Amino acid sequence: MAEIRIVPLGAGQDVGRSCILVTLCGKNIMLDCGMHMGYNDDRRFPDFSYITREGGLTEHLDCVIISHFHLDHCGALPYMTEMVGYDGPIYMTHPTKAICPILLEDYRKITVERKGETKFFTSEHIKMAMKKTTAVNLHQVVQVDDELEIKAYYAGHVLGAAMFLMKVGQHSVLYTGDYNMTPDRHLGAAWVDKCRPDLLITESTYATTIRDSKRCRERDFLKKIHDCVDRGGKVLIPVFALGRAQELCILLETYWHRMNLNIPIYFSLGLTEKANHYYKLFIAWTNQKIKKTFVQRNMFDFKYIKPFERSYADNPGPMVVFATPGMLHAGLSLQVFKKWAPNENNMVIMPGYCVAGTVGHKILNGAKKLEIEGRQMIEIKLSVQYMSFSAHADAKGIMQLIRQCQPKNVMLVHGEAIKMDFLKAKIKQEFGVECYKPANGETVCIQCRSSIPADVSVSFLKREASLSGFPDPKKQRIVHGALLMKDNRLQLMDIHLKCRSL
């Protein structure tokens, strides 16, 4: 009996530092190599010493797969390749390979800024790590070695996010990474074929249904912005240049068009071009609508959203500004924030996670006064709002995926234990398959039954079926015969007939 062994080093009953070790019929695969943004020391990276007691990672691991460019899925990669010394194959999709270095570079800056930080990867490390990765296309079967093959499927979530199917012989594991089963304004829905894996490892961030509340959140977001600009206030939205920023831009652009508003919306100069460049380059990864209209009109060439220049921050009157970086730790977003913070009419909307120690994190925690860089005291009078627009599958979506790929076992990762319990019960009840939710470090062993394909003649089957009266095609039943091996193929034959021929 073949065995699948799984040990999550991260993402087991938690969110952050995704790193799951899978041993599929003797092949060792690392799924994602993320970092935990909550730590300032080595604990931010997965502890690779648990992987192998002797020898190096290169010899132990057959390959590493990165599902998408978020740091909790790829942040430890340069550390692993350039500092720990992994030198084996790494797979990710083309957009992930293109965008990953931008995020890693950005995070490196935040980290190096912190006093006492010494052991951290450099820009050169990021470049070298990227050179070692192999980019894969959707649905391309990659032969890692003679026995192990992998295949990527569209996952939605962010540009370039993919699910990966790993196969050794007749056994397989499907890893979803983060995914979204409903299309949003710029990305499509995740899709996978009926691959019937022995194990499906799925994220479970939103293990309870929240689809409706996401729409409410969008309405709320637009209303808050509209109210603020109506009373003459300015709205700052600190974002990372790629990802949710585009989703929010499309959301605002559509709303502005519908409401016929003429209040200026700005996006950091230079970054719009960069974002547009990536979306043009990877247009095949966006949703149908964007793909269809791309030739006539690029959806990312906005009518209402204009490039921002620093001097505009001092302009009187209302405006909405998308500025980078997303955590308000430096750059334009921090500059604009400092100017607008003392005015209670203004508003800042944080659409994503902020690392502890950043200005973003402090204001989200309710700080009313901020000392920036040890000298400048700023009073925070503007309204601070937090609204996450991350695109994960909800419980309905997870169930839909299970229905679609028909796994023999399910494992929940990247979520909270309590919510997993709810989903686990639901999965067991609806699909009758075993569902696991290991904590970090916990080992799960799954025994897989191997099936041996054999040729059977129709006449033999008919004869066997007639023995039990009226045959019911939906019911399984045992067939008796002789199993013969000829030219490396197995044949099931009638015992008496075979005996006679012998």
Place this chain on the structure above:
Amino acid sequence: MDADISLKVNETMQRLLDPKLLVVDDTLLYQLQDQLRNILGTEGTEWLTDCGIVNFLEKCSMSTSNLIVSFSLQLCGHLSRNQSHFELLQQKDIVTSLFLAARRTENWQEASVRYAYYSCVCDLISYHTLQFIHDSDCIKGTFESLEDNSVFVAKKAENALTTLITFVNSHASNTSQSDSGNHLTKNMFNQCINLLMTNIVGDNKECNAVTHCLHIATDIVSMDPSVTHCLHIATDIVSMDPRIMANLRGKTEFLKALKQLWTNGIYSCRKLAIHLYLTLSIEDEDLFCVEDLMNMIQVQQNVDFTTLLTICESILTTRLLHFTFCQISTDILRIPLLLSMKKQLPHSLSNVDFPCMKSSSVCYKVASQALTVIGKLQNYFHQFLPMLSEFVKYLCHLPSWNSQTKKLFTQTVRILNNMLPHPDKAACDEDKIEANSLIDTLLTKINENNTDTMVISCVLECFVPMFRNILASEKLSDNLLVFINKRSCDQRWEVRDSIIVFIKDVLSESYSIKNYCCAEVQLREWFDMTATMVLVWSAVGDSVSYVRSAAILTLSAIFLKWNDLEKISIDGEVISLDIAIEKMLIILKSDTEAFSRRSAAQFLLNVYTLKGVQSQHMTVISAAMIDCIKDFDWEVKLKSLEFLEILIKTHGLHGEQMQCCDIMVRNGTVPGGSSAENEIDIHESKPLQQALEVASSSGLFQALLTAYNDEDPIVKDKAASLINVIKHRLIHVKADCNYDGSKNNKTYDDLKALESVDLNVNVLSGLFERKKLLVDVLDNILACKSAPSGDDDPNDNLLSLVDCY
């Protein structure tokens, strides 16, 4: 400790006990623990009571939250490192209660609680609270935990057991201890051994603890080979303490245990035996023999090759044993490579069958492990060179490659890179021929269409030290030229980048090799003859910033290498240093990617420091480098500051303080006023005054002020340290120069502005910084919400964590 911080800690501790509190981000508690650790070192025992930590720990044993129980156990472990803290906790029976709480079924089911429990046990053992360990019976169950489902818990339990045995052992051998101390350690030792013995069958012999441990380990593994953690414990114990190793040497009981380890025939036991044998340099030649090793391979068909390879590594790296023994070890290391190539095994192993290595993927995997071992055996490189060379050639001739073969190829090439004779070392003709033949094969491989990017990069890396061989051979040189011309326009940026980096590395390598000068002319000819310059120049405009950046640095290396090189001719067009500088200025100003701007700044910095650079170049560079202090990227700004530092030195504004200014700012020892010994010589003041005026007109001071006002702390700190240097210098010159604004308004204004910078504001002492961090964490915990009411979105708490951007 400040009263307000104590109050805040107290408030936080109370808050943590609130069962409704939702600490979604559990790293907050780890951060709190880290910060408390920093502070506790400077605080007395009474502070623990004042700030509510004792009260918190007392109540924690009643908590139903696993998170809080784990946190309190780890905090308790840390506190126990201090004897008086530990005594205070024990007066209230806190540690015992917490241990009992952890052991309650509902808590013990949680891996984080088990982990915290063993962490606490480790702390208690390490910090001499042995009596408590003995009385509390807390190591009970440790053995079962070695098999814990969680690898984290299993490892921690193993640590606890190892620490305990080591600690007990070191105390048992310390004769200066009091009787009661001896009695306790003996008791503990017996308890520990008995605990281990209850899991195995055997007698408890009164001898050295380590020997016992080895016995136990051997016995356990003999009974169940899968229980290898016992061997890990034994290895850890022995490796951990050199005193133990010294005591062991020559002990009869230990030798017996070692023999037992070897003779039971299990690989992992033998590995440990070899390890101990070689580490302790035991003079007992008849302990192991070649026949044993042969038997091991021949008798057991299903060879655990990983262990076998490690044994060979131990034999070959530690010291030379009997020649035959080393020979067979090197033969064993060759097996996976030979089987991968489907070749015949060496004579000594020709009768052995390896059914487990029938599949090529398994064979390749073991080959990869063997290569790792070979890579470490520098003394045996010569023996492996022909085989590795052959292996690379075999791989190159394979019709198709997958990731595994690619991995093997790169691994082998990297080892060969270290093995091949270095150009500045005298190599025999045979080696040279072998090297050239290998280079030829590799060149053919990378010249093939669709060769993998990693393979190309790896081969080019290997070519750097061998470049002289390539230059010496017309055939190889031509082949390399063909490759470079063909691949310089490759659509994969990784390939283009590797070629540019290769050119740069060849130039850098030529500096480091003594005898390279004889090839200098050839190298220059090769550069002139090939289109290398064209390639580098056109790569400066590549579409990928990584390639642009590498090209800029390579261009800089070319100009640094041949500083007489004023003109590079490209297809009739002349590329002079002027044109190169002009190009860099454009990149520095308008390139959208920071990576290339950083390199452009580095180029200009390098050229500026070149000897004999024309003054017009210096002026242009100076203006650009000062201007780039306003760049968006922090590293470009740092380059600009690096340049400003050079300017400060050039203008003689640095004095002796330059080297220590960074340290002073960091330590908060910024000079406060003039001192007699630092008074400047009156004759020096005049040129200094001029220097200040020149510096001011160049925009140096304004740039420093801009950098000081920057949002990036690193930029700001660096600027502060430079301003400090100038301020220090100004103190002495002020009286003599008498800046009243009549001579030069700009200089006067600039200096005034610099003077007004209060560097002390920017300086935080270590303690202040620590307190600030602690307050940040406390605020974060206090800001955590309570459990949601029915109306809240159940996902609200998680939303803050899931989207990294």
